[in-house]
Amino acid sequence: MVAESRLDCLKAMGIEVWTPRRTLLNEQSPEPLSQAPLAADERDLGMGQPDWPALQEQVKQCSRCSLHETRTQTVFGVGDPEAAWMFVGEAPGEQEDLKGEPFVGRAGQLLDEMIRALDLTREKVYIANVLKCRPPRNRDPSPEESRACEPFLLRQVAWVKPSIIIAVGRIAAQNLLKTQTPIGKLRGMVHDYQGTPLVVTYHPAYLLRAQTEKRRAWEDLKLARRTVDSLR
Numbered sequence: 143m144v145a146e147s148r149l150d151c152l153k154a155m156g157i158e159v160w161t162p163r164r165t166l167l168n169e170q171s172p173e174p175l176s177q178a179p180l181a182a183d184e185r186d187l188g189m190g191q192p193d194w195p196a197l198q199e200q201v202k203q204c205s206r207c208s209l210h211e212t213r214t215q216t217v218f219g220v221g222d223p224e225a226a227w228m229f230v231g232e233a234p235g236e237q238e239d240l241k242g243e244p245f246v247g248r249a250g251q252l253l254d255e256m257i258r259a260l261d262l263t264r265e266k267v268y269i270a271n272v273l274k275c276r277p278p279r280n281r282d283p284s285p286e287e288s289r290a291c292e293p294f295l296l297r298q299v300a301w302v303k304p305s306i307i308i309a310v311g312r313i314a315a316q317n318l319l320k321t322q323t324p325i326g327k328l329r330g331m332v333h334d335y336q337g338t339p340l341v342v343t344y345h346p347a348y349l350l351r352a353q354t355e356k357r358r359a360w361e362d363l364k365l366a367r368r369t370v371d372s373l374r
């Protein structure tokens with residue numbers, strides 16, 4: 143289903159789609175990424191239209207921001223590159239940096255539980271981060287780092303073509319939606335990310351500290367499930 147009709151379908155089902163004023167990255171063009179000309183940043187990468195292994199290699203070799211100096215390894219993503227569900231977090235933490243995989247450790251286990259609650263598995267979804275390298279001491283990504291890394295995520299989304307994106311946590315949501323709006327106000331509605339429906343939920347690391355918010359996270363996942371089902 144092409145992006146526009148997918149969003150029209152959601153609106154027809156009574157699911158309100160919140161459309162940002164500007165599209166991500168390719169701000170000069172309202173076209174979906176797959177049809178849009180490469181943004182300047184992407185041309186800088188010399189990426190053209192790389193296939194999946196070539197994109198992985200581009201990330202592995204990347205030195206577009208200073209995080210390449212401190213990383214153990216890049217964390218490209220994991221799962222099915224043709225998945226209908228794509229989860230996007232903020233950046234690798236210490237364990238992810240060591241293992242080369244996003245969302246490991248206790249937070250990763252909780253994300254796995256959230257995925258299982260959707261009758262899915264880690265292998266059947268795709269999981270990535272806004273940043274592919276760990277910021278030292280797990281600090282928030284800087285705007286420059288996010289900008290430098292965005293073309294990789296855009297290419298991943300264009301390749302996977304998910305039916306829905308789940309923005310996991312405040313930092314991921316604010317980066318993807320180009321907003322400073324608090325996460326509490328971004329939840330509970332369907333956003334538009336380059337023509338793909340996007341739902342925001344809490345980061346599992348936060349849910350481990352705030353167990354009572356798990357109920358809200360489940361509401362987010364149910365909204366995402368309804369959104370996907372309405373597109374069938």
Ligand code: SF4
Nearest residue numbers: 204206207274275291
């Ligand atoms: Fe490159 Fe992204 Fe790593 Fe920066 S965070 S070095 S842009 S892969």
